[in-house]
Every structure is written in C-alpha cells, then in structure tokens.
C-alpha cells in the first residue's frame with residue numbers, strides 16, 4: 001500500500017541568513033511543489049524514482065550520504081525509521097515542479113513530503129513542527145548541510161500562497177496575509193548555486209565566531225549600534241551587523257504588511273538586499289544588476305532571496321504593472337527566467 005505526501009516550494013520574502021542566528025523570517029509557500037508516494041518495505045532497501053532523473057536509485061537504508069541525488073530521500077527514510085514510522089525501508093516515487101538548485105527549497109520539500117507520507121504510513125502522531133525539526137536533522141546531521149530551520153518550517157506548515165512570520169528561536173509562527181494589490185514575483189537569475197554549500201558553511205562559521213565574541217547564541221538580539229561599535233574584527237562584525245539589522249527589517253516588513261504599507265515593505269526589501277550585498281557578502285554582480293533593473297523597471301522592492309551566491313530574486317510588483325514589468329526585465333536579462341509568484 002502506498003501513502004502520499006506533499007510539500008510546496010518556498011520563497012523567503014525577507015529575513016536572510018538569520019534562521020540560524022535567532023532571528024525572525026518571513027517565507028511564503030509557492031504553488032509549485034513536490035509529491036511523494038511511499039510504499040513501506042521490510043528489506044532495508046530504499047528505492048527512489050524521480051521524474052527529474054532517468055535512473056531509479058536503489059540504496060540501503062544504512063547507507064551514509066555520498067553526494068548522490070537520492071541522499072535527501074534516504075536520509076528522510078532513515079529519520080522516519082528513527083521516529084518509528086517505517087521499519088525497514090521504502091519505495092518512493094517523486095514528482096516535482098520545483099526547479100532544483102534555485103534556492104526554492106526543493107530538498108526541504110522532498111524530505112518533509114517523505115516524512116508526511118511516512119507519518120500516514122506509520123499512523124504517527126507527530127505534528128508538522130516536529131516533522132520540520134526532523135527534516136532539518138536530515139540536512140544537518142545526515143547530509144552535513146548546516147542550514148537553519150526556515151525552509152523545513154515553511155514547507156511543512158505554510159499553505160501555498162501564504163507566508164509565515166517565524167520566530168526561529170521558539171518556532172512560534174503566525175500566518176501573514178499578503179497584500180492584495182501586489183505580487184511577489186520570483187525570478188531565477190540564471191546563476192546556479194554551485195559553490196553555495198561551501199560558502200554557506202563559511203558564513204555560518206563566521207557567525208559562530210561573532211556569537212563567541214558576544215557570548216550569545218542570538219546575534220539578532222544584539223543592538224546594531226553595539227555591534228558597530230564593538231572591537232570584533234572584520235568580516236565578523238559586518239556579518240553580525242547584517243543579522244541584527246535584518247531581524248529588525250523583518251519586524252518592520254511584517255508590520256508594514258499588516259498595515260498595507262507597501263512603501264515601508266519595499267524599503268525593507270531594498271535595504272535587505274544592500275545588507276546581503278555589503279555586510280553579509282552573499283550576492284554577486286549579475287544578481288545586483290538584476291535587482292537594480294527590477295527596481296528601475298517598476299518593481300516597488302526587490303532583493304536576492306535564499307542562501308545567495310546565485311539562485312533567485314524576489315520582487316514586489318503592482319499586479320496591474322506586472323506583465324509589462326516582467327517583459328522588460330526578461331528582455332534586458334536573457335539569462336533570467338520567471339519561476340513563480342505569490
């Protein structure tokens with residue numbers, strides 16, 4: 001018997017690289033997503049058939065991660081076993097409309113969808129937050145990707161078309177109702193995120209250094225002035241400064257969304273991009289150019305979204321102006337492409 005699981009892709013509207021530094025983030029679930037069918041097995045084997053790969057992967061549930069595309073699936077089934085949801089393996093079939101390597105959380109969606117299917121298979125009582133935490137363990141402990149909790153929470157609890165304002169320390173969240181007048185449009189820059197993992201880890205280690213200096217696990221709770229005036233050397237001081245200022249921008253953006261204040265929301269997005277470029281150093285010149293042109297051509301706000309070093313931008317665009325705006329931006333940036341909107 002097969003059990004189904006689903007998880008959407010996500011785009012982060014604002015709050016970047018602060019989900020492992022104690023901050024607040026604002027990701028939204030997209031209408032593109034990933035479906036899994038899971039049939040439990042008893043022979044200790046995990047098979048994975050995915051519409052994006054010709055081969056069917058066949059792995060032992062006891063395999064370590066080895067860089068193969070099926071690693072997240074194997075890790076998820078191992079986690080499902082640890083939670084008592086499957087005994088000895090699973091046959092998985094995956095259909096996805098989330099482009100990979102774009103920073104839209106295809107891997108978090110895969111792991112969460114498998115865990116949701118396994119929860120049904122094993123009649124588990126775990127809540128979605130517990131599954132999100134388990135999905136992060138797969139990335140952190142099994143795959144060795146030192147990511148935060150944002151992606152897993154977004155794809156486990158947010159309904160497509162809605163955003164969650166997530167406190168990454170307590171995991172409390174509230175649903176944010178997005179503006180009716182505007183769309184958040186996600187464009188792929190055309191720059192793939194080849195080096196993302198190594199540089200992501202480098203940023204994480206830089207933040208760890210800043211945490212040790214200030215004696216806190218939460219860089220976002222520090223006052224930006226205290227960081228700026230501290231004796232912490234560069235680049236650690238700038239990294240910490242991004243965290244503290246980005247957290248405040250998320251709070252400002254959330255208040256602006258509630259008040260229907262597009263100007264303040266757009267300003268927070270623009271400042272977020274500048275901070276990712278200058279203080280956190282995760283942007284690239286072609287992405288800066290795409291963000292700048294997106295704004296010049298009529299977006300109210302635009303910024304790099306996700307881990308950085310490539311991937312997507314998100315632009316806040318008036319619904320009425322959207323089609324003309326999209327045509328102009330894509331004509332000026334032939335490598336860029338439309339991915340989704342919310």
Ligand code: GLA
Nearest residue numbers: 016017147148149150306307
């Ligand atoms: C990746 C990680 C997330 C988060 C973002 C940056 O998507 O998986 O945990 O850190 O980068 O905001």
